Amino acid sequence: MERMPSEILLKIFSYLDAVTLLCAGCVNRRFYHLSNDNFIWFRIYTTAFSPKRCNWKVNLAEKSAVSMKSLSVEDKEAGYWKKEFITKQRASVKAVLAQVLQPVNPDTGLPVKTKEALRISGLYWVIILKAKNGQEYVMEHTDLSVHDSSVTIMWYGKNWPQLAMLSALDLCGVMPVFMDRSKTPSKNGPRWHSLIAKYHLSNLTESTMIGWDSLIRIFCLHPGLLVGLWKREEELAFVMANLHFHHLVEKSTLGSATVPYELPPHTPLLDDHPEYGLHGYQLHVDMHSSGISYLCGTFRNLFTKKELFYNGRNPFG
Known part of the structure; x- marks a missing residue:
């Protein structure tokens, strides 16, 4: 493949769908640059978001806009139309989830269909353990319980990194970039990380201890994280997060890998x-x-x- 001319690889890439093309770009540096080709991504963009897909009658202004964009494809920097496609795709996913979450339960004030939104979005949660040397350990949850107003997520196992080498823990929501309500999300497809909370682990044992037994001590980190440590080894035993449904989908999907979603301001009623x-x-x-x-x-x-x-x-x- 290394000796294959770029023109041949671009021809092959032009037959790939968006998910496969993004995955191909992760193979090596050459594939990454070739998979950013604007002509390929412009075709994917116009196919996915063409006005014809939404309305059989396309007005002259819409046709002109698409034509002007096609003329400027060559003038854009590499990867421009890939970014535009992903941005538009995320906006459409946001619109779908907002519609699902619109009905509100009058008793709790929470969206009625939060569980459905979690299901169709393919959303799940990970913790990212950050070592002092810059290395990161991404751990998917091992257990999940969805309740009437919250979700409880557990991480446990034997293969934890040593606590002494860790400096921080990031709790993130992870969602497929491309949502298809008729299909189960691909396990190896592109994902979007949304930072929910960041915790410092350097002085974990100085945090509030809320329970213990003969084997484990349990510490509480704000907001909403429980960390269990083995008493003898002073190493991680489990991590548990309890996330309330209030703006849960937004916090788990609309942030970035480094910046959490900013909640809208709340002004209580004067009563x-x-x-x-x-x-x-x-x-x-x-x-x-x-x-x-x-x-x-x-x-x-x-x-x-x-x-x-x-x-x-x-x-x-």
Whole structure:
């Protein structure tokens, strides 16, 4: 393959679909540069997002726009149309997920179809253990439990790197770049990483210890991460994350590998009644341990009178 003329390889690449072409670009440096060819990616782009796919009647302005783009293909830097295609593809996936997540449960205030969104997106979660020498260890979850309002993810096993050589842990959502609702996502296809949270491991044993037994000590890292250490070896035993459904899909898909998704600003409603103080609240409780649910219920029309507050806090809450 190294001796094959570039013209022949480009001809072969022109018959590949987007997923296969991206995978081919990971083989070596030469394949990477050839797979960035703008003419190939422009054809893929116009085939996937042609106005004809959406509307049988194409107006003159749309035809002119496509024609002008085709004239400027040669003027763009290598890889331009690959980036444009991936950007457009991600925008279409975002639109599909936003539509699925639109209906809201009035009891919890959470999207009704979060589980469906997780299924059709092919979303899963990984932790990336970062060593002090720059090496990274990517670990896929070994267990997953989806509840009414949250998802619990577990990582455990025997092949952990030594804790002393680790500096940080990244929790990321991982989703296929190309979503096809009719097919199961390919295991080896291109993936998009979205950073959810970053944790420092240098002083892990100085974190809050919330439990222990004869074998393991459990530490809590904010936000929402439990780390188990073997008592004797002081090495990693397991990692567990509990992620609430509130903006879970957005946080797991719309960030980048280095920058988390920024949540929209939230301004609470002013409902401080002269007599009843804060009122009209609902409390949804979902207590579970892995796949077993112990309590799940909603308490409505809660309120707290002003005289029960001291310095802005309820001493009984």
